[in-house]
Amino acid sequence: MKKGLLFIISAFLFIGILAGCSGESAQAEKTKDGKVVVDFWSFWGSETRRPIIEKIIDDFNKSQDEVFVKHTYLPWGDIWTKNLASVAAGNPADVIINDINTVAQRADNGQSEDLGKYIDDSFKEQFYPHLWETVLYEDKPYAVPFNTDTRLLFYNKDAFKEAGLDPEKPPATWDELEEYAEKLDLKDGDRYERVGFYPLWGSTGAASWMTSADGGKGFIQNGELYINTPKKQEALQWLLGWKERLGEKTVQSFEAEFGSEQSNPFIAGKVAMWIDIGTFYTQIRDYGDDMNFGVAPIPAYEEGSGNWSDGGGFVAEIPKGAKHPEEAMKFIEYLTGPEAQKYWAMKNYDNVANIEAAEAVVKELKGADQYVYEATVKNLDQTQMFPVPIEYPDYQNRINPHIDNVLLGKTKPEKALEKAEIDVEKLKKN
Amino acid sequence: MKSYETPIERRRAALANKQGMTSNRRISRKTRDNIIGYLFISPWIIGFLGLTLGPLLFSLFASFTDYNITSKMNFIGFDNFKRMFTIDDLFKTSLWNTLFYVIFSVPLTTAGAIFLSVLLNQKVKGMKFFRTLYYLPAILSGVAVYFLWMQLLSPSTGLVNTFLAWFGIEGPAWLFDPEWTKPALLLMKMWSVGGGMLLYLASLQGVSNSLYEAADLDGADVIQKFFHITLPMISPIIFFDVLTSTIGSFQIFQEAYVMTENGSGGPGNSLLFYNLHMWNNAFEVFDMGYASAMAWLLFIVVMILTIINMKIGKKWVYYEGGDNK
Structure with missing residues (x-):
């Protein structure tokens, strides 16, 4: 009798373990009223930012009959590793906020979807050109710029x-x-x-x-190195x-x-x-x-x-293998459109990628708020992005120690930059 | 009816009869016992296979590929390992930093812990208070301690330099000066030797008084007693401590990740430890294949050092049992 009981208990333990492994697959893909659920990942979970992004999502959801956006907050340190893991597992989010300077890297590594098929040529005109350039990989957009800074x-x-x-x-x-x-x-x-x-x-x-x-020439421009220049x-x-x-x-x-x-x-x-x-x-x-x-x-x-x-900033993109790319794109269009962008900029005092929204904000702000915001918007003309080149993923880590050494008085600038250039070159051979 | 030799066998037989079994199915019962046993430990076995052994073997395989999590996993032979020694200069820097840290931290913390435990093994009033005091740092959790030390080591306002200034010494810039970053970490480690101290204290109290009495009769002084009785008697614990802290020191990561700007490895890469470099490769540029190769190389290095340690240990570790095993 006792052994029978033991058997049952241990069998339960075993089944419990198996059941524990299969939790994630039960995710709903549709709401009760038949709307497609778009899973949106962001790292905006702070007291100030969360209500702002959730208001934007709410506004979008109210305007939609077919799409329902569900916001998932993931902490800053986890979100992108989790994204990669979920892309590898074939079960990623539909929209994710990601770093603007590494769009091409992800496109090159097959981690994000080409958005070219969902948008027409005029779409890009909404955004500051230096931002739009960073989302292109082999002339195709793999993300849409959301916000930036200068x-x-x-x-x-x-x-x-x-x-x-x-x-x-x-x-x-x-x-x-x-x-x-x-x-x-x-x-x-x-x-x-x-x-x-x-x-x-x-x-x-x-x-x-x-x-x-x-x-204005960076360390690496169009695949050429300009590290050791006079x-x-x-x-x-x-x-x-x-x-x-x-x-x-x-x-x-x-x-x-x-x-x-x-x-x-x-x-x-x-x-x-x-x-x-x-x-x-x-x-x-x-x-x-x-x-x-x-x-x-x-x-x-x-x-x-x-x-x-x-400048830096963030983009909205669709991870490779997302289930509902079309619906996801609808949300991205709203998120990067004038209305949502203006709301975001007004509430966060953040520079946004949408030109119309940024200019509307300049008009609406008053006093010192307006003075600084206008200066930032003007400054975008002279702001450059330095997206990480695909061939040199880790180049900053090779250059920085040499710069440190100069500032510590250990080497002369010529020597240090010469070495830095050699180190970065080595990265490429690989 | 058979006659049974022990009461247990009688009970088993009775149980078997009750369940309609006969004694010739004893083997199958054994198997059944085994199955039940395995089922009971199945959570652990599944955890071990799925979460430890599986990933371990996977990373071994990945170390021979250019795996990047999402799109690539081509077999590239030993290229990752070649790259460490020929192309990746930061690999050498990180290995050197780590070795430096291991070479200094292991002897220093071991000696520090022994010294402290001998002091705290004296019969003085209020000893319990002092023991608590010195053990306290060991129970504080990592990141909080690092932040505390970043403040203590602040060049102009930190307590350490303020203290040094009392004696007319101009303290270094610690975490901001590449020459002083590693000593700064060592200083921090010395502060928390309480964990090791507790081990030594326990073993010191196990050293038989009769040995000291015999030495007293022979006219040995305090220092002789320490080197000829105390140290040999606690040598198994020293051995254990050296072994585990060597392995632990090779894995140094958090300190550098937390205490340097953006986890970059500090000024002039002076705190770019092996694991930090590996982490950067794995989770900053997602070069998982290369990072896996680095992990396995470290594993091999640590394995070899551990084997050497074990071999040398036989020469100096004294086991009271006498058979040196």
């Missing part, structure tokens, strides 16, 4: 006045930037109370300055000059505090000029205590060489 120079007008500078005349070139920065420095003995400017703080990096010096060497030397002027200690101790302090050093008045994306303005607005600030394009290497800025 970098601007934020400057503290009060500090400008204090230093005897005209607050309505932000620096326009690298030379001016240096000149202004020195005037804006505030020292107490050897210690810096305020640093005028440091080019590697904020939302920028060595690569951006090197690109700007080189007339202008890039010069820019690197220039960056090193900043570090030498402020001193290693000052730079490091300021940096170490950025991470631990709640308030941003620009907002706290510790740095007088600061490069960041447009949404940085919302921090100034919310925590800046009516700070008197201005925004300007990033200073040009020299007059007329271009106020280059770089």
